[in-house]
Amino acid sequence: MLSARYRRALNIAVVIVVAGWQLAGAGSQLAADRADYRSVAFQLAMWLVLAVVIAAGSVRLLRGMSGWPGAWALALVALAAATAAAAACPAGQLLKTDWGWGAAGWVGVLVLLRRPFGELAGFLSLAAATTFAIMARDGLHRASLAGFITILAGSAAIQFAVTVAAGALELVARQAAGAAESEAAVRAQSAIARQVHAARHARWLALQATAAPLLRALAAGTADPGDETVRRSCAMEAARLRRMMAETDDTLVPLMHELHAAADIAERRGVAVDIETAGALPGVPPGIRRIITDAAITILVAARSRARVTMAGTGAGIAVSLVADAPEQPRLPAGHGEVTIEQQHDGDDLWMEARWSSQ
Amino acid sequence: MEQPVTVAIVEDHPVVVEGVTSWIDSDRQRRIRLAHVARDLAGLESAPGPAADVVILDLELGGRLITGEIARLAGTARRIVAFPGHSEPDIVMAVLDAGAHAYIAKDEGREHLVEAVLAAAGDRPYVTRSQAKAILADTQPSGPALSAQERQALLLWFQGMSKASVGRRMSITENTVRQYINRARMKYAATGRPAPSKDALLARAIEDQIITPGEVTMYTSRARQ
Numbered sequence: 001m002l003s004a005r006y007r008r009a010l011n012i013a014v015v016i017v018v019a020g021w022q023l024a025g026a027g028s029q030l031a032a033d034r035a036d037y038r039s040v041a042f043q044l045a046m047w048l049v050l051a052v053v054i055a056a057g058s059v060r061l062l063r064g065m066s067g068w069p070g071a072w073a074l075a076l077v078a079l080a081a082a083t084a085a086a087a088a089c090p091a092g093q094l095l096k097t098d099w100g101w102g103a104a105g106w107v108g109v110l111v112l113l114r115r116p117f118g119e120l121a122g123f124l125s126l127a128a129a130t131t132f133a134i135m136a137r138d139g140l141h142r143a144s145l146a147g148f149i150t151i152l153a154g155s156a157a158i159q160f161a162v163t164v165a166a167g168a169l170e171l172v173a174r175q176a177a178g179a180a181e182s183e184a185a186v187r188a189q190s191a192i193a194r195q196v197h198a199a200r201h202a203r204w205l206a207l208q209a210t211a212a213p214l215l216r217a218l219a220a221g222t223a224d225p226g227d228e229t230v231r232r233s234c235a236m237e238a239a240r241l242r243r244m245m246a247e248t249d250d251t252l253v254p255l256m257h258e259l260h261a262a263a264d265i266a267e268r269r270g271v272a273v274d275i276e277t278a279g280a281l282p283g284v285p286p287g288i289r290r291i292i293t294d295a296a297i298t299i300l301v302a303a304r305s306r307a308r309v310t311m312a313g314t315g316a317g318i319a320v321s322l323v324a325d326a327p328e329q330p331r332l333p334a335g336h337g338e339v340t341i342e343q344q345h346d347g348d349d350l351w352m353e354a355r356w357s358s359q
Numbered sequence: 360m361e362q363p364v365t366v367a368i369v370e371d372h373p374v375v376v377e378g379v380t381s382w383i384d385s386d387r388q389r390r391i392r393l394a395h396v397a398r399d400l401a402g403l404e405s406a407p408g409p410a411a412d413v414v415i416l417d418l419e420l421g422g423r424l425i426t427g428e429i430a431r432l433a434g435t436a437r438r439i440v441a442f443p444g445h446s447e448p449d450i451v452m453a454v455l456d457a458g459a460h461a462y463i464a465k466d467e468g469r470e471h472l473v474e475a476v477l478a479a480a481g482d483r484p485y486v487t488r489s490q491a492k493a494i495l496a497d498t499q500p501s502g503p504a505l506s507a508q509e510r511q512a513l514l515l516w517f518q519g520m521s522k523a524s525v526g527r528r529m530s531i532t533e534n535t536v537r538q539y540i541n542r543a544r545m546k547y548a549a550t551g552r553p554a555p556s557k558d559a560l561l562a563r564a565i566e567d568q569i570i571t572p573g574e575v576t577m578y579t580s581r582a583r584q
Binding site for chain 2: 276
């Protein structure tokens with residue numbers, strides 16, 4: 001992420017340098033020496049070819065395309081145009097009037113920036129060699145040799161420097177990105193740890209409210225395990241504990257999973273529980289799930305021999321229902337906010353429906 | 360006394376055949392007589408004597424799902440009550456669309472099979488909870504539109520309430536509950552692929568004033584859109 005940002009900034013910088021050189025460097029030289037060329041139109045045409053290559057190379061660089069065929073095709077087109085421009089310079093005036101050599105070198109930097117360093121070295125050598133060949137055609141002498149070496153040292157040094165800097169920056173950026181990533185990982189880990197702790201604490205508090213007093217009373221002997229209400233409270237708390245453990249499981253339909261966990265306790269008592277779903281069920285937030293499963297647990301604990309648990313998708317919401325034979329008719333927890341709970345008794349039969357809508 | 364309804368059982372699990380036989384026998388009024396038992400469809404078709412009024416059909420015979428055969432079987436004027444081991448909504452809808460009279464999941468058998476067979480013999484609809492579930496789960500845009508009342512009655516029936524309790528809940532009579540649920544079923548019979556068994560169901564439903572002839576045309580033309 002970070003390294004990508006660095007890379008992009010550097011790519012833009014290279015594009016600006018190369019385009020700037022083409023406009024200000026090569027362009028101004030072409031304008032200043034226009035009287036010396038045999039054909040200004042030809043020079044201008046070659047200059048335009050390079051400008052097009054630079055435009056194409058810039059697009060490739062900014063889009064992150066670095067395949068060798070494209071890169072080298074552009075490089076060689078630029079070199080051919082630059083060489084043609086150099087060859088058309090007036091004899092003996094090459095070093096003074098040629099703009100192509102320098103421009104071709106910059107095109108090489110642009111299109112070979114993301115290629116191995118040796119490729120740029122090869123390309124710059126090729127450009128120097130062709131220029132030297134044209135110069136040799138016009139006859140070599142000491143002054144022209146000295147001029148050639150001066151220009152070679154000057155332009156190649158800058159072009160190499162830019163490329164080396166790009167490589168170095170890439171390395172630094174990668175290190176910086178690595179550091180940022182590990183910092184983010186540490187931060188995420190501590191956030192997860194905090195959340196896990198908060199969830200544990202919430203569960204501990206929930207147990208304190210109901211399960212702990214019951215256990216304390218059993219331990220102290222004030223609650224009699226032979227008493228039907230005590231036994232029912234135990235079953236209720238056992239179902240809640242099962243539900244609580246199921247809450248942290250990672251499942252596709254957590255509500256169904258939690259209802260299964262609660263139903264398991266009833267099944268151990270010999271209650272036949274069947275669980276059915278109809279239609280697509282929406283995701284239900286944890287707080288809402290707890291209200292719904294609490295109501296379900298109350299009925300599952302009160303069920304004598306059978307219970308049917310159903311979940312039905314209702315457009316944007318869900319209707320969770322229980323039908324059971326529950327002669328005792330337990331008191332259901334009240335609905336809360338977004339959850340409405342309704343019930344109906346028909347003789348021993350108890351029907352309950354908890355509805356929640358996400359809208 | 361009326362002639363008993365004859366049934367054939369097509370089922371490859373002997374224990375299921377025994378269960379069905381005992382349900383039939385436990386009907387005090389002896390309204391059903393078991394004509395024959397076959398292990399597969401070939402066995403059913405080669406059975407001697409007149410064809411049974413109703414076929415109780417397992418959908419998985421010899422490890423093979425035979426839902427594709429139902430349309431052909433329903434075309435031979437037999438009334439089919441599907442009695443499979445599962446209740447996936449897609450299969451339920453496909454089986455009913457192919458022309459089965461009713462769909463009873465195995466765990467609904469004790470409560471519903473005898474009544475469903477009798478209803479099928481009279482070309483009357485019988486909607487089990489697994490059928491209600493499949494209709495509630497149906498989101499096909501080409502499916503018929505159910506009224507809010509029909510949907511609510513189906514939902515409460517699916518949830519496990521008795522029809523009397525559904526009536527109390529909705530402040531309507533048990534008879535009206537039955538009417539809502541059967542109307543929903545008839546809307547499905549009037550759409551989808553045509554079958555002689557569905558025509559018989561619809562004709563009887565019009566006679567019983569569950570739906571009017573105009574509604575049948577309305578649903579079919581809607582389905583053909």
